[in-house]
Amino acid sequence: MTHDPTMTHDLLKVEGLRKYFPVKGSPRKVHAVEDVSLRLRHGETLGVVGESGCGKSTLGRVILRLLAPTEGRIWLDGVDVAGLGPRQLRAARRDMQLIFQDVYASLDKRQKVGQIIAEPLTVHGVGDRKARRERVMELLGMVGLEPSAADQYPHEFSGGQRQRIGIARAIALSPKLVVADEPVSALDVSIQSQILNLLVDLRKQLGLSYLFISHDMAVVEHICNRVAVMYLGQIVETAPVEDLFSGPRHPYTRALLAAIPRPDLRRRRGERPLLHGEPPNPETPPPGCRFHPRCPQAMAVCRSTAPPEYSAEGAGRFHGVKCHLYG
Amino acid sequence: MTGKETPAPAETVLAVRDLTVGFATETGAVRAVESVGFTLRRGRILGLVGESGCGKSVTAMAVMRLLPTPPAFVESGRILFDDEDLLTFPENRMRTVRGNRIGMIFQEPMTSLNPCFTVGFQIGEVLRFHRGMNRDAARDRTVEVMEGVGIGAAGSRVDQYPHQLSGGLRQRVMIAMALACDPRLLIADEPTTALDVTVQAQILNLLAQLQERLDMSVLLITHDLGVVAESCDHVAVMYAGRIVESAPVEDLFTRPAHPYTYGLMSAIPRLGRRSEYLPTIAGMVPSLDHRPVGQCYFAERCPRAGERCFREIPPLTSRRENHECACWNPHDA
Ligand SMILES: Nc1ncnc2c1ncn2[C@@H]1O[C@H](COP(=O)(O)OP(=O)(O)OP(=O)(O)O)[C@@H](O)[C@H]1O
Ligand SMILES: Nc1ncnc2c1ncn2[C@@H]1O[C@H](COP(=O)(O)OP(=O)(O)OP(=O)(O)O)[C@@H](O)[C@H]1O
Numbered sequence: 170m171t172h173d174p175t176m177t178h179d180l181l182k183v184e185g186l187r188k189y190f191p192v193k194g195s196p197r198k199v200h201a202v203e204d205v206s207l208r209l210r211h212g213e214t215l216g217v218v219g220e221s222g223c224g225k226s227t228l229g230r231v232i233l234r235l236l237a238p239t240e241g242r243i244w245l246d247g248v249d250v251a252g253l254g255p256r257q258l259r260a261a262r263r264d265m266q267l268i269f270q271d272v273y274a275s276l277d278k279r280q281k282v283g284q285i286i287a288e289p290l291t292v293h294g295v296g297d298r299k300a301r302r303e304r305v306m307e308l309l310g311m312v313g314l315e316p317s318a319a320d321q322y323p324h325e326f327s328g329g330q331r332q333r334i335g336i337a338r339a340i341a342l343s344p345k346l347v348v349a350d351e352p353v354s355a356l357d358v359s360i361q362s363q364i365l366n367l368l369v370d371l372r373k374q375l376g377l378s379y380l381f382i383s384h385d386m387a388v389v390e391h392i393c394n395r396v397a398v399m400y401l402g403q404i405v406e407t408a409p410v411e412d413l414f415s416g417p418r419h420p421y422t423r424a425l426l427a428a429i430p431r432p433d434l435r436r437r438r439g440e441r442p443l444l445h446g447e448p449p450n451p452e453t454p455p456p457g458c459r460f461h462p463r464c465p466q467a468m469a470v471c472r473s474t475a476p477p478e479y480s481a482e483g484a485g486r487f488h489g490v491k492c493h494l495y496g
Numbered sequence: 497m498t499g500k501e502t503p504a505p506a507e508t509v510l511a512v513r514d515l516t517v518g519f520a521t522e523t524g525a526v527r528a529v530e531s532v533g534f535t536l537r538r539g540r541i542l543g544l545v546g547e548s549g550c551g552k553s554v555t556a557m558a559v560m561r562l563l564p565t566p567p568a569f570v571e572s573g574r575i576l577f578d579d580e581d582l583l584t585f586p587e588n589r590m591r592t593v594r595g596n597r598i599g600m601i602f603q604e605p606m607t608s609l610n611p612c613f614t615v616g617f618q619i620g621e622v623l624r625f626h627r628g629m630n631r632d633a634a635r636d637r638t639v640e641v642m643e644g645v646g647i648g649a650a651g652s653r654v655d656q657y658p659h660q661l662s663g664g665l666r667q668r669v670m671i672a673m674a675l676a677c678d679p680r681l682l683i684a685d686e687p688t689t690a691l692d693v694t695v696q697a698q699i700l701n702l703l704a705q706l707q708e709r710l711d712m713s714v715l716l717i718t719h720d721l722g723v724v725a726e727s728c729d730h731v732a733v734m735y736a737g738r739i740v741e742s743a744p745v746e747d748l749f750t751r752p753a754h755p756y757t758y759g760l761m762s763a764i765p766r767l768g769r770r771s772e773y774l775p776t777i778a779g780m781v782p783s784l785d786h787r788p789v790g791q792c793y794f795a796e797r798c799p800r801a802g803e804r805c806f807r808e809i810p811p812l813t814s815r816r817e818n819h820e821c822a823c824w825n826p827h828d829a
C-alpha cells in the first residue's frame with residue numbers, strides 16, 4: 170500500500186487509467202477507457218457524462234475494482250486500490266459501493282428485501298442477526314420505505330421503490346464513495362425527482378461522495394458539483410458544473426449541449442447546430458484527437474496529434490479541456 | 497376535440513373518438529386506454545406524452561389494428577382515418593392501409609426488423625406488396641428512400657443485415673421503411689428513445705424535414721417533454737389510460753392547466769435552473785388493476801384534489817381555444 174501525501178482533500182484520485190477488452194477472434198481490443206485521470210473531493214458529486222458506449226460504466230466499475238484495470242492508479246482515501254490483493258480488496262470494498270441503473274436485474278428475486286439490504290452487512294460480518302435487522306429497519310426509513318417492506322419480495326415494488334431498495338443496500342456499510350451508474354435513467358420523470366432528492370438528502374446526512382454517471386445533462390447539472398465529459402473512452406473536458414454549462418469549451422461538449430431537446434420552447438426544431446455521424450467504433454479509435462472526424466472545428470493537427478489537457482481560465486477554478494483549440 | 501376552429505383549418509387526417517381498449521387477464525379484464533380522443537390535421541405533428549404504462553403504445557397499436565385479440569379488445573370508439581372508421585375494416589383491407597397510407601415506426605427497432613433479411617429486402621418488400629413493384633424497381637426505390645433519410649452509401653448498405661448497422665442507422669432504416677410508400681400519416685412510437693442525444697437530434701430534424709416536405713401528419717409518441725417542445729404542434733398528455741390535457745404546444749408549456757401536467761413540468765430538472773431539491777409528485781401511478789373507480793385517477797397524488805375529485809370522473813372540457821383539460825380544479829380556473 171502506498172500513500173499519496175498530496176491528496177489531503179481528495180477522496181478519490183485516478184491517474185492514467187486504461188481498460189481494454191479483448192475482442193473475440195481478433196487481435197484488436199476495445200479501448201473502453203483510455204488514459205483517464207480524475208479527482209473527487211470529500212463530499213463532492215462528480216458527474217460523468219457522455220453518449221452510449223463511451224466507457225462511463227466501465228470507468229465506474231474499474232474504479233470500484235469490479236473490473237481489473239489494464240493500466241493506471243486508483244487511490245481511495247490515500248489507499249492504492251489498483252494494487253490491492255483479493256483480501257485487502259474485500260476490506261476496501263466496504264468504503265465503495267455501486268447503485269445500478271437496471272435496479273430489477275440487480276436485486277435477487279428470490280430474496281426478501283430485508284435480506285437483500287442486509288447482504289453487505291452479512292458479507293462483511295457486521296453485527297449479529299438482531300443488529301443487522303435493526304440496521305435494515307433504519308436503512309428502510311432513510312430511503313423512505315415502510316418497515317414492512319423488509320418481508321416483501323422485489324417484484325412487489327415499483328421501479329422507483331426498487332431503486333430505493335438498491336440505494337439502501339448501497340449505503341448499508343456507510344461507504345465513503347458511491348458510484349451511481351444511471352440511477353434514475355430507467356425511471357419516469359415524476360419518480361426520478363423523488364430519487365434525486367433522496368440522493369441529495371443522503372449526501373448531506375452521511376457525507377457521501379458520488380461519482381454520478383449519466384447521459385442526461387439536465388440531471389447532471391442538477392445534482393453534480395463538477396462534471397467530466399467523456400468521449401470514446403477519454404475525458405475531454407472537466408469543470409465545475411456552472412462553468413461547464415455556461416461556458417462549454419470542447420466542441421463535443423458544445424454539440425452535446427446543443428443536441429439536448431429542451432422543454433423551454435425557446436428553440437424549435439431545425440434550429441440547432443447538429444453533429445454529423447455517430448461515435449466511431451472503440452476497437453479502432455481514430456488517430457490524433459478521437460473527436461476529429463465529427464468535429465466542426467477540426468484542424469490539421471487534430472488528425473495526427475492527440476491533444477493534451479489544457480487549462481482554460483475560469484474564475485480561478487480548474488477547467489480542463491483536451492482540445493488543440495486551447496493550446 | 498371540439499372547441500372553436502381557427503380560420504380555414506387543415507383537413508382532419510386522423511380523428512380518434514372515445515376509444516376504450518381492454519385486456520383480458522387471468523384476474524379479470526383491465527382497461528389500458530379509456531375514452532381517448534384526439535384530432536390530427538394534415539401536415540401537423542401531434543405529440544402523445546405520458547409516463548411508462550399510461551397507454552401510449554396501446555393507443556397507437558389500436559389505430560394500426562395491431563393489438564393481439566384476444567387478449568386485447570376494443571370496448572368502444574371510432575378511429576376515423578380520412579373519414580373512414582378503421583375499426584370497421586376487414587383485416588385484408590387493413591393490410592392495404594398499414595405500411596402504405598399509414599406508416600409506423602415501432603418502439604423497439606430490433607423487434608420490428610427481421611435479423612434474417614437484409615434491410616434492403618425488408619424495405620423492398622413493402623414496395624413489392626403495396627406498389628406491386630418488381631425486384632429491380634423496388635431496389636432502386638429502396639436506395640432512393642434510404643438516401644432520403646440520410647443513410648450514406650445506401651447503395652451498399654441495402655445489402656447489409658440489421659445487426660451490421662449502428663442504432664442510429666437502424667432507426668433510419670425503420671423510418672425509410674415507414675416512409676417508402678409516402679404515407680399520409682406516420683405513427684412514430686418513441687422513435688428516438690434508444691438513441692444518443694446527438695443522433696436523436698439528427699433523427700428529429702430529419703423527421704421534421706420529411707414531414708414538411710411530404711406534408712405528412714405525424715402522431716409522435718414520447719415521454720420526453722423536451723422532444724415535445726421542439727417537435728410538436730399540439731400535445732395530448734395521458735395519465736393512467738386517459739387524456740388529461742390537450743393543447744397547442746406553447747399553451748401547454750406556458751400555461752399547463754392539469755395539476756399532473758403542472759407537476760411534470762416542475763419535476764423535470766432543467767438546464768440553467770439549478771436548485772437543491774426538485775419539486776416532486778408524491779406517490780406513483782396506480783397500476784392497471786388498482787385504478788380507483790368513478791373518480792379522477794390522479795386524485796390520490798394531486799395537491800389540488802377536492803372532495804368532488806374522488807366522486808366523479810372529470811371529463812375533458814374545453815378551457816381556451818384548442819386547450820382542453822380533464823380536471824375539477826385546474827390551475828388556471
Ligand atoms: N465486458 C466487456 N467486454 C467487451 N467489451 C465491453 C465490455 N464491457 C463494455 N465493453 C465495451 O466497452 C465500451 C464502453 O462500454 P460502457 O458500458 O462502459 O459504456 P457506457 O458509457 O456505460 O454506455 P451506456 O451509456 O450505453 O451505458 C463499449 O464499446 C462496450 O461495448
Ligand atoms: N397484452 C397485454 N396484456 C395485458 N396488459 C397489457 C398488454 N399490453 C399492454 N398492456 C398494459 O397496458 C398498459 C399500457 O401499455 P402501453 O404499452 O400502451 O404503455 P406506454 O404508455 O406505451 O408505456 P411506455 O412508455 O413504457 O412504452 C400497461 O399497463 C401495460 O402493462
Ligand SMILES: [Mg+2]
Pocket residue numbers: 225226227350
Ligand atoms: Mg453504462
Ligand SMILES: [Mg+2]
Pocket residue numbers: 552553554603685
Ligand atoms: Mg410504449
